[in-house]
Amino acid sequence: MSFLKEIRPLGERRNYSELLDLSSGDPHRGGIKPITFVRQVLAACFCPALLEDDSLPLDVKQRAKSLLRECDGGSVGSYTESSGIAKIKHCVSQFITRRDGGVPSSPDNIFIMSGSKTALMIILKLLIRSEDSCRTGVLIPVPTYASITMILEEEGAAIIPYHLCEEQGWTLQLEELHRVLQAARKTCNPVAFYICNPGNPTGHLQSRESIEEVIRFAAEERLFLLADEVYQSCVYGDNAEFYSYKKVLSEMGSNISSTVELASFNSASKGFMGECGFRGGYVELVNLDPAVMKYARTLFSTRSCPPVAGQIALDLMADPPKPGDPSFPTFSEEVQSIKNTIRKNTGRIQEVFAELPGISCQPLKAGFFVFPSLHFPPKAIKWAEKRQMEPDMLYCLHLLEETGLHVKPGCEYGQRKDSHHIRLFVGTQENIMEDALQRLKTFHTRFMKEFS
Amino acid sequence: MTENGCEYRERVLTMDTMNPNVKRVEYAVRGPIVQRAVQIERELKMGIKKPFTEVIKANIGDCHAMGQKPITFFRQVLALCSYPDLLEDSKFPEDAKSRARRILQACGGGSLGAYSTSQGIEMVRQDVARYIERRDGGITCDPDNIYLSTGASDAIVTMLKLLVSGEGASRTGVMISIPQYPLYSAALAELGAVQISYYLDEDNCWSLDINELRRALQEAKKHCRPRALCIINPGNPTGQVQSRQCIEDVIRFAAEEHLFLMADEVYQDNVYADGCKFHSFKKVLFEMGMEYSQKVELASFHSTSKCYMGECGFRGGYMEVVNLDPEVKVQLTKLVSVRLCPPVPGQALLDVVVSPPQPDEPSYDTFMKERTDTLATLAEKASMTQEILNQVPGIKCNPVQGAMYTFPRIQLPPKAIQEAKEKGQAPDMFYCMKLLEEKGICLVPGSGFGQRDGTYHFRMTILPPKEKLKIVLAKIKEFHQHFVEQYS
Numbered sequence: 001m002s003f004l005k006e007i008r009p010l011g012e013r014r015n016y017s018e019l020l021d022l023s024s025g026d027p028h029r030g031g032i033k034p035i036t037f038v039r040q041v042l043a044a045c046f047c048p049a050l051l052e053d054d055s056l057p058l059d060v061k062q063r064a065k066s067l068l069r070e071c072d073g074g075s076v077g078s079y080t081e082s083s084g085i086a087k088i089k090h091c092v093s094q095f096i097t098r099r100d101g102g103v104p105s106s107p108d109n110i111f112i113m114s115g116s117k118t119a120l121m122i123i124l125k126l127l128i129r130s131e132d133s134c135r136t137g138v139l140i141p142v143p144t145y146a147s148i149t150m151i152l153e154e155e156g157a158a159i160i161p162y163h164l165c166e167e168q169g170w171t172l173q174l175e176e177l178h179r180v181l182q183a184a185r186k187t188c189n190p191v192a193f194y195i196c197n198p199g200n201p202t203g204h205l206q207s208r209e210s211i212e213e214v215i216r217f218a219a220e221e222r223l224f225l226l227a228d229e230v231y232q233s234c235v236y237g238d239n240a241e242f243y244s245y246k247k248v249l250s251e252m253g254s255n256i257s258s259t260v261e262l263a264s265f266n267s268a269s270k271g272f273m274g275e276c277g278f279r280g281g282y283v284e285l286v287n288l289d290p291a292v293m294k295y296a297r298t299l300f301s302t303r304s305c306p307p308v309a310g311q312i313a314l315d316l317m318a319d320p321p322k323p324g325d326p327s328f329p330t331f332s333e334e335v336q337s338i339k340n341t342i343r344k345n346t347g348r349i350q351e352v353f354a355e356l357p358g359i360s361c362q363p364l365k366a367g368f369f370v371f372p373s374l375h376f377p378p379k380a381i382k383w384a385e386k387r388q389m390e391p392d393m394l395y396c397l398h399l400l401e402e403t404g405l406h407v408k409p410g411c412e413y414g415q416r417k418d419s420h421h422i423r424l425f426v427g428t429q430e431n432i433m434e435d436a437l438q439r440l441k442t443f444h445t446r447f448m449k450e451f452s
Numbered sequence: 453m454t455e456n457g458c459e460y461r462e463r464v465l466t467m468d469t470m471n472p473n474v475k476r477v478e479y480a481v482r483g484p485i486v487q488r489a490v491q492i493e494r495e496l497k498m499g500i501k502k503p504f505t506e507v508i509k510a511n512i513g514d515c516h517a518m519g520q521k522p523i524t525f526f527r528q529v530l531a532l533c534s535y536p537d538l539l540e541d542s543k544f545p546e547d548a549k550s551r552a553r554r555i556l557q558a559c560g561g562g563s564l565g566a567y568s569t570s571q572g573i574e575m576v577r578q579d580v581a582r583y584i585e586r587r588d589g590g591i592t593c594d595p596d597n598i599y600l601s602t603g604a605s606d607a608i609v610t611m612l613k614l615l616v617s618g619e620g621a622s623r624t625g626v627m628i629s630i631p632q633y634p635l636y637s638a639a640l641a642e643l644g645a646v647q648i649s650y651y652l653d654e655d656n657c658w659s660l661d662i663n664e665l666r667r668a669l670q671e672a673k674k675h676c677r678p679r680a681l682c683i684i685n686p687g688n689p690t691g692q693v694q695s696r697q698c699i700e701d702v703i704r705f706a707a708e709e710h711l712f713l714m715a716d717e718v719y720q721d722n723v724y725a726d727g728c729k730f731h732s733f734k735k736v737l738f739e740m741g742m743e744y745s746q747k748v749e750l751a752s753f754h755s756t757s758k759c760y761m762g763e764c765g766f767r768g769g770y771m772e773v774v775n776l777d778p779e780v781k782v783q784l785t786k787l788v789s790v791r792l793c794p795p796v797p798g799q800a801l802l803d804v805v806v807s808p809p810q811p812d813e814p815s816y817d818t819f820m821k822e823r824t825d826t827l828a829t830l831a832e833k834a835s836m837t838q839e840i841l842n843q844v845p846g847i848k849c850n851p852v853q854g855a856m857y858t859f860p861r862i863q864l865p866p867k868a869i870q871e872a873k874e875k876g877q878a879p880d881m882f883y884c885m886k887l888l889e890e891k892g893i894c895l896v897p898g899s900g901f902g903q904r905d906g907t908y909h910f911r912m913t914i915l916p917p918k919e920k921l922k923i924v925l926a927k928i929k930e931f932h933q934h935f936v937e938q939y940s
Contacts, residue, residue: 026567029560039535046797047531055541072517077763079514081490082482114602114767117791127464129471131644150790154613191464224464261464275565277796279602279767291467295474301482302638304605307795308765 016404020436022425023406025200025368027274030428032341035273035334037327038316041067045076045312057326067312076308082301084112084282085308088315092282095318100247109285111296112306112314116230116265116281121151122299123263123283126292127191127224130156137190139180139223141172143371143413143421145200158188163416166373169362170204174213181221192224193217198231198242198366201413201423205240205366211248218260225262230281233271234427236343237365246286262286268313270368272335274427280310280317338427345426345433346370352437358448368427371410374420380451392420395447403439476641480634480900481512485884489894504892508924510913511894513688513856515762518915523761523822525815529555529804530797533564547813555800564796570789572600572770573796576803580770583806588735593772599784600770600802602794604718604755607771609639610787611751614780615680615712616645625676627668627711629660631859631901631909633688646676651904654861657850658690662701669709680712681705686719686730686854689901689911691834693728693854699736706748713750718769721759724831725853734774750774756801758856760826768798768805830856833914833921840925844932852914859898859911862932868939880908886935891927 021029028034037060044050044064051061070087072078083089089107096105113119128136135158140148142161152159162180164170172195184190195214197206206214218225227245235242246264250257268280285293320335321328346364353359353372361372376384376391384391390411400406410421426433467475486509493507509517516522525548532538532552539549558575560566571577577600581593601607616624625646628636632649640647650668652658660683672678683702685694694702706713715733723730734752738745756768773781808823809815834852841849841860849860864879872882880897887893898909916924 024567026560028563028566031561034563034565036535043531043535043538046534047527049543050531050538053541053543071765072514073519075516075522075765077515077522077761077765078517079512079764114795115792121791125642126470126474129469131473147790147792150786154787154790191469222462222464259463273565276567277559277563277565277793279793279795287463289463289466292465292470295470295477298477298479298483299474299642302477302479302635302642304603304767305765307602307767307798309797310795 014404015402016439019400019404019406020432020439021406022428022436023408023423025270025425025427026276027338027368027427028276030425031432032274032338032427032429033334034275035316035331037321037331038273038275038313040327041316042309042312046309048074059321059325059327063316067315071308076312078308080305080308080311082303082305083110083297084306084311084314088112088311088318089282091315091318093284096244096246096284100244100250103247103250105246105284109288110282111285111300112280112282112311113300113303114279114281114306114310115269116228116267116283117147117151118303119265119281119283120226120228120263121155122296122303123226123285124151124155124157124192125299126296128155128157132189135188137184137188138192138194138226139177139184139190140194141196141199143201143410143415144194145196146412148194158184160184160188160190161414164199164202164204166362166416166419170199170202170371172206172210172214174217177214177217190221190223192226194226194228196228196231197245198234200231200367201369201371201408201410201421202362203364203367203369203371204362205235205237205242208243208248211243211245212252215245215249215252215256215260219256225260227262227264229264230267230270231367232266234342234368235366236339236346237363240365242366246284249286259287261288268310268317271317272338273313273317275310275313278310278313279307280313282314341430342426344430345428348430348433348437349424349426352441356441356444359444368425370424370426371413371421372424374410374422376420377448377451380447383451390420392422395420396422398447399440399443403443405436405439405443407440473642473644477638478634478641478900479638480896483896483900485881485888485894485896486511488885489888492888492892502892503890507888507892507894508916508920509894510916510924511896511911513758513913513915514764515758515856515915516764518913519917520762520826520915521822522763523819525809525819526761526763526801526804528815530801533797533800536562545814547809547815551804551807555803559796564800566796568793568796568799570791570793571785572598572794573799573803576600576799577770579803579806584732584734584772588732588738591735591738593734597773597776598770599773599788600768600794600799601788602769602791602798603757603764603767604716604753604769604771605635606767606794607751607753607769608635608714608716610784611714611771612639612643612645612680613787614784616640616643618677621675622677624680625672625678627665627672627678627681629682629684629687631689631898631903632682633684633716634900636682637902646672648672648676648678649902652687652690652692654850654904654907657853658687658692658859660694660698660702662705665702665705678709678711680714682714682716683733684716685733686722688716688719688855689857689859689896690850691852691855691857691859692850693723693725693730696729696731696736699731699733700740703733703737703740703744703748707744713748715750715752717752718755718758719855720754721827722830722856723854724834725851728853730854734772737774747775749776751776756798756805760823761801761805762826763801766798766801767795768802769794770802829918830914833918834858836918836921837912837914837925840922840929844929846936847928847932856913856915857911858914859901859909862908862910863936864908865936865939868935871939880910883908883935884910887928887931891931893924893927893931
């Protein structure tokens with residue numbers, strides 16, 4: 001980050017002994033432990049000599065053996081099919097069907113990739129005609145995850161931002177979608193609509209009605225739907241429920257359900273597994289033209305194959321230990337503990353923010369992040385203007401320098417003019433979250449007082 | 453109408469609306485012949501009778517798939533990194549444990565599951581830099597010039613993305629050998645760049661001829677802006693190992709013509725022929741004096757997929773950039789940040805590959821034995837392949853000096869060529885398809901790699917176990933003789 005150049009050189013006296021990094025959505029970095037079953041299976045797959053070991057539970061060994069049987073030469077070092085090992089794609093398709101209450105899913109429409117972003121890039125390559133004089137447009141929410149903007153720019157797309165409505169809990173507003181689309185049609189050719197649900201950075205969880213609205217909008221306006229659902233298993237709010245775009249689409253009457261084109265993305269990086277470093281992600285393609293699918297397959301094939309360790313992580317995510325399995329008790333305990341931690345963290349965040357002036361949050365329901373709004377006094381705004389920096393950027397810079405807490409400023413995600421935010425990651429150990437909140441509280445109180 | 457008879461909403465993404473560049477992308481290594489091979493395997497499983505009981509996939513450079521064993525030490529370290537409880541397990545040697553601990557310390561939260569920085573774990577890049585320095589006789593390597601990647605392919609495509617720009621007559625042209633590994637042609641098609649083909653000299657062991665480079669470049673200047681020169685050494689599919697003189701000539705050529713050099717060196721440990729030696733482009737560049745070493749821009753690529761490791765599934769790799777414009781380097785760093793980070797297990801593997809057991813360590817003997825045996829076996833198979841294929845009238849095989857493949861030239865009878873053309877197939881594709889259907893052997897036709905007009909080849913890997921390889925070669929001999937008779 002460029003603003004780090006402004007930090008005092010290391011060695012000068014500081015009020016803290018170590019940095020606290022809540023800037024990226026990385027549970028393990030945040031102190032959350034990997035799931036034991038997952039790591040045992042991976043270890044046995046890497047080093048099959050462990051299958052002779054008494055120390056590993058039976059179900060670990062059975063799973064490792066069954067996965068190794070699917071690898072050429074019985075080795076995770078072999079290439080696999082470009083879209084992923086057939087048995088694992090099958091497992092993922094069954095996971096999807098279970099999740100969606102029986103809606104069929106075919107392994108032929110599933111493509112495993114090195115992380116969900118790579119899959120998104122390939123779909124965009126199909127959609128974006130970078131050499132046309134009239135640019136291909138893609139609608140993206142504001143605020144949105146910074147990488148999406150970079151990917152679209154790299155692929156030569158025209159970015160069509162639509163603002164989420166903060167006051168209503170970061171919801172999508174149909175009028176805004178229509179307004180933005182009409183305007184965009186004058187300068188580019190809009191073909192796709194991207195949404196992240198649950199949202200990053202907002203944590204917004206779309207209601208079923210909202211998803212139906214979006215699908216109807218895509219049907220009427222002829223847009224290809226890109227549904228980034230990597231946070232689907234991080235839902236913690238009371239009475240909060242995740243609805244997948246695929247399921248809602250399937251229940252909307254056949255002239256929509258069999259025609260609207262959809263790409264849904266998921267990954268092993270988020271959720272309770274948090275295996276970001278393994279790069280296991282997939283996309284499920286729905287209602288695509290079969291002739292286009294042929295080219296999609298060729299494009300995927302030029303990427304060789306996804307990392308086998310990442311594919312294994314996906315298999316374990318899609319088909320975890322079940323009641324009765326030897327590893328189930330430990331597995332279930334570990335997952336529950338992570339869920340409890342996130343619940344407690346978001347609870348504490350709301351408590352602490354309630355006591356602080358000038359910082360407020362929409363209701364917290366899902367996702368890995370909170371995106372509170374900062375209400376800066378005019379003096380703070382002027383100070384930032386003088387420094388030629390966004391106020392929330394400057395706030396984060398000083399927060400880092402003075403307390404060692406690293407969070408991201410809202411300006412990196414896009415926000416309405418004159419609004420300011422920070423993004424905090426909630427998937428950390430409870431004591432780390434408490435430490436972070438204390439540092440934030442101290443800094444924020446002093447900041448607001450100084451600029452009052 | 454859709455299948456259930458509903459009003460048809462025209463799709464957004466059709467063959468007409470799709471990005472036209474995608475239509476030009478092909479990748480023969482995993483192309484139609486492989487798809488047919490997979491189909492035949494399914495048919496065999498279902499009990500359908502064929503003239504063979506298994507499909508031998510000699511199309512892809514996948515060592516483990518063909519029975520090569522992973523290096524024990526590497527897998528031990530990876531298991532320890534995945535499940536650190538094993539650090540208490542007495543069955544693992546101390547040197548593996550110490551490497552695992554060191555790797556985990558460099559990972560966020562002590563876990564392989566944390567994102568690393570986009571450029572790759574700093575400690576690993578430092579270790580890679582030291583490996584390069586040792587390999588190149590002490591020539592300095594800056595870890596900041598190392599970019600870890602998802603296999604070498606990822607880094608190659610990233611570099612090409614940076615290099616390709618312009619429109620029409622000023623569109624970037626990239627020089628690549630014919631024959632070539634089709635990742636290059638596919639990437640260039642996808643990026644809409646101009647491919648500038650230079651022919652390797654089949655009559656001279658597939659060596660590179662500077663005059664041919666010059667010819668290709670002059671021709672290309674008329675319709676594009678040549679910017680880069682790609683070279684694969686040791687070669688794929690041809691297996692040639694370039695002489696030091698040749699490498700110097702290429703560097704001099706790149707300097708004169710102001711071309712960015714891309715040196716794909718993933719087979720650097722796979723050198724078999726007497727008198728052949730791997731010379732890294734970096735080393736030669738720096739030994740040519742400052743006039744070159746301070747000027748010529750170079751990106752060298754390596755990976756954990758080939759050599760004696762064969763760990764394709766881990767997607768471990770790196771590139772070293774030399775003399776890159778500092779502002780471009782900033783853009784490169786930004787570009788790689790988009791895909792977050794390369795797979796961390798692949799980074800961990802790369803780290804152990806560049807810091808293998810030392811003579812005073814417990815795992816050294818086993819490690820050296822495994823490494824030596826693997827490379828020696830490949831060398832034997834390389835020479836056996838060349839010998840047997842050259843005994844077949846109508847097949848001519850250059851020495852397999854390195855890498856993992858043979859790319860023999862096949863004489864096809866005119867009648868066969870005719871039938872192929874009627875079927876709309878490249879003649880060597882026609883040949884390979886028949887070989888697959890009749891003998892169950894999957895090779896890749898030379899047309900997938902590029903070849904001089906009117907010549908035909910196939911690429912076969914030398915990876916099947918020796919006994920099986922002998923059988924494969926015997927079957928190819930049988931098939932070829934029968935094919936020639938059938939179409940005479």
